[in-house]
């Protein structure tokens with residue numbers, strides 16, 4: 131048997147699943163590979179095929195040895211299929227099948243539910259690459275350009291991960307879904323991506339950092355729930371994806387922190403601590419009010435990705451054993467939720483109330499609450515920056531009902547502090563809470579291409595350290 135922790139790079143498709151021993155699967159994936167490369171060329175990062183980028187590539191799925199850094203032309207990146215090694219003794223640990231050995235094949239009764247989950251997950255990966263397609267043209271530094279491309283190639287690999295599952299376990303339908311994943315396009319009215327947030331534009335770097343902070347973190351929580359799955363190949367695939375996801379969230383969290391840092395420095399140096407936003411903007415940095423509006427937007431549109439607060443779908447995929455809770459094993463209950471209850475917010479007569487519902491129906495709300503807690507902790511880290519600079523300003527999360535399109539708050543107007551408003555009041559006030567066209571124009575006006583090693587655009591501070599212990603002025607991307 132092959133060593134599952136080592137990735138075979140001599141195959142056309144790098145893998146640690148002994149692809150060579152399954153000729154039919156190998157041929158099917160080798161047919162999908164050129165279609166993937168065409169998609170990358172057409173919808174992936176624009177004008178980048180000749181660049182050499184200092185990228186990390188997985189060489190092993192072991193905890194310590196998986197990353198190798200080197201210059202790569204992106205179309206030559208070795209996208210492949212990497213699963214964490216199989217744990218022979220693994221048993222189902224939640225839902226109706228608790229205690230049974232995990233499944234190595236798809237149980238017939240859950241086939242369509244499972245396929246749907248895998249397709250939905252897979253669809254987000256190319257979607258985010260499409261959303262970020264044009265950002266390279268306005269990068270604030272070589273360091274940031276390299277990070278963008280690292281995120282892009284890894285999202286491409288996450289697509290490979292889901293397509294492997296579709297091809298290997300779902301026959302002709304799976305292959306058709308694999309093709310459809312390359313045909314849908316973010317924002318295309320006729321053939322859009324599946325989930326709402328993946329059809330929005332990521333039109334500048336502030337949106338990119340917000341997206342990698344807020345939306346990639348939804349990726350973390352959804353992948354963590356899928357990593358509990360009774361369907362072992364899905365659990366093993368998503369576990370490896372999670373190791374890559376961490377860098378994407380790092381890009382977002384430190385990106386926003388650097389924007390706040392730069393604004394603070396300019397405000398302090400120019401004596402603008404109490405100045406109005408327009409005065410701050412005149413110095414070429416992004417004022418706190420604008421940043422807060424972007425926080426409000428990206429947080430609320432990411433919350434929609436958790437699905438409805440009350441969802442029978444969520445209960446059913448849990449009971450089937452297909453998707454668990456965040457860190458299921460650490461939760462101290464019966465892991466069946468037959469009697470358990472959970473408190474969710476609801477709207478009752480134009481007021482937000484707490485109501486207790488069967489926990490099985492509230493699993494999306496629960497995952498969202500886990501997510502919110504992690505976001506709050508990260509925001510507390512951001513808030514240390516204005517504190518250190520002597521500013522009283524703090525960033526806050528809006529109420530979970532604010533600006534929602536999915537779930538119990540859809541169709542209602544909720545203010546950031548959790549009051550239900552009339553449509554007229556919302557119309558009057560919402561430009562104070564959400565980015566306006568003028569905000570986008572202002573932010574876009576700051577975006578210029580900075581590609582001299584060690585230089586950074588004026589609206590963002592340099593990072594604390596470089597990538598892989600390289601200096602900050604390292605040539606992270608070569609253009610020759």
Ligand code: BYC
Pocket residue numbers: 247248250251254255258285324325326327345346347348349350352353434435436437438439440441442443444453494536
């Ligand atoms: N947009 O019962 P409900 C990532 C649909 S991000 C459009 O309330 P359910 C990444 C839903 O499909 C993580 N439609 O919710 C991040 C259903 O339709 P059907 C991606 C939506 O099903 C950055 C109906 O409404 N992974 O990896 O429990 C960069 C009722 O749904 C939306 C996953 O999402 C929406 N926002 O949960 C790159 C994991 N929300 O079936 C990557 C897999 C709901 O009635 N997906 N609907 O036609 C899932 O677990 C579930 O599909 C959801 C929805 C959590 C998304």
